[in-house]
Amino acid sequence: MNVKITVLTAACALALAACGDKSPPPVPAAPATTAPATTAPAETAAPAETAPAASTTASAPVGAGGAAVVTDCATEIEGNDAMQFNVKSITVPASCSEFKITLKHTGKMPVAAMGHNVVITTLxxxxxxxxxxxxxxxxxxxxxxxxxxxxxxxxxxxxxxSTSVSFDVSKIKGDGPYEFFCSFPGHAAIMKGSIAVE
Structure with missing residues (x-):
């Protein structure tokens, strides 16, 4: 019973962390502010120089208004550990007969804790x-x-x-509107967007 409570508590904490503020917690900030008083300036400069290099990662381009960038009847979107897609809409060119969506999970959490997929249905x-x-x-x-x-x-x-799916564009030309979303339990409420042919 204690194991179930521990697992449930951890799951709730992860869910709250995913929905909450992205800023670092205040506890680690306190030691960082007191450390420069006892360390040499050269030691504090090194982490500042390495931080930007660690954050440079290639990410999928996003157009105006959160629109996915489409090239050659394909697009790439991202999902993260904060339960978010990086795009809010996908516009499929009418000239495409088949369309490919590639999803990249940019987070670090395992599929059982924070998995993502892309599902397309009518709204x-x-x-x-x-x-x-x-x-x-x-x-x-x-x-x-x-x-x-x-x-x-x-x-x-x-x-x-990462994963991909290709589908016949004629399937999203009928009665719409159409949506893409993540079907991991609870994610569809915010991990969603529109998909349309123009």
Whole structure:
């Protein structure tokens, strides 16, 4: 019983951390502010020089208003440990017959704790597909097997991984609007965006 409570507490803490403020906690900041008084200036300059180099990573380009950048009937989007996609909309060129979405998980958390995928449905079907996906479980990428409301979906991935899906563009030309979202339990509420053909 104590193990279940510990796991539940850790899961809640991770969820709160993902939804909360991205600034570092105040506790580590206090030792950092007192350290320069007892250390030589040369020691404090070195970490400042190495920090920018560590943060330079290639990320998917984002257009105006959070729109995905589309090139050659394909786009790349990112999901992170803060439960966010880096784009809010995908516009598929009408000249494309097939379209490819590549998802990169830029976080570090494992798939079981903070997995992400991309699922495409109509806006009307999104909530029902996400609810049915919870019942399908992680082994099915939180997508109900054989669900004909699902236009396309990637597999579920964890931090540092990537996955892709290609689909027939004619499937998102009918009655819309259409949405892309993450079907990991609880993520669809904020990890979502529109997808349309223009």
């Amino acid at each position: 009307e079907d999104m909530k029902k597909v996400a609810a049915d996906g919870m019942g399908a479980g992680i082994d099915n990428d939180y997508v109900k097997p054989g669900d004909d409301r699902v236009i396309a979906h990637t597999k579920m991935i964890g931090g540092g991984e």
